[in-house]
Amino acid sequence: MFSDNLSDRALQLLNKNSFSYETAAELCGMSPRHFGNIVRRHTVPSVTMLERICLGFEVTPNELLLPEQMLPQVLGPIRVKMVMVIRSASGFTCYPICPGCSFTLERMCLNRCAACDRKPELTSGCAVLITPESA
Numbered sequence: 001m002f003s004d005n006l007s008d009r010a011l012q013l014l015n016k017n018s019f020s021y022e023t024a025a026e027l028c029g030m031s032p033r034h035f036g037n038i039v040r041r042h043t044v045p046s047v048t049m050l051e052r053i054c055l056g057f058e059v060t061p062n063e064l065l066l067p068e069q070m071l072p073q074v075l076g077p078i079r080v081k082m083v084m085v086i087r088s089a090s091g092f093t094c095y096p097i098c099p100g101c102s103f104t105l106e107r108m109c110l111n112r113c114a115a116c117d118r119k120p121e122l123t124s125g126c127a128v129l130i131t132p133e134s135a
Contacts, residue, residue: 003041006050009064010039013057028056062117080105080120096120 014024025035029052037043038053045053054064082097084104096105101116112119 003044005065005067006045007039007041008067010053010057013059014039017057024056028052060112060117 010024013019014021017024019027021036021039022032025032028035028049030049034043034049038045038049050061050064054061057064080096081099084095084097086093086095097103098105098113098116098118098120100113100118103113103115105113105120
């Protein structure tokens, strides 16, 4: 199943971007032969090779490995319910807490949680404020 999903998704990305095996392999930092073997399911890639493929195609591991019909469920927005409030020299700083994994989302310039790859939704609803005194 893993190789099937990876192969299907790699072929979709090749078609979507109009890349040849050679172009994709160059973007992914591997030989065209090795890339072709992965796509044709002759080779199971290492974690390092998976990372290179993700970077080359500019996709997350979930976007690369999950079947396309599962992506909206797994990668869809998830409503933030708690926000950590920290007092700093310039006032207060607020960090949303990811409801998927409970990690603090300190880098809101990123559009996904680095720990669970979910997209937090910050626009609707109320959130509980957690201060250092209440934690």
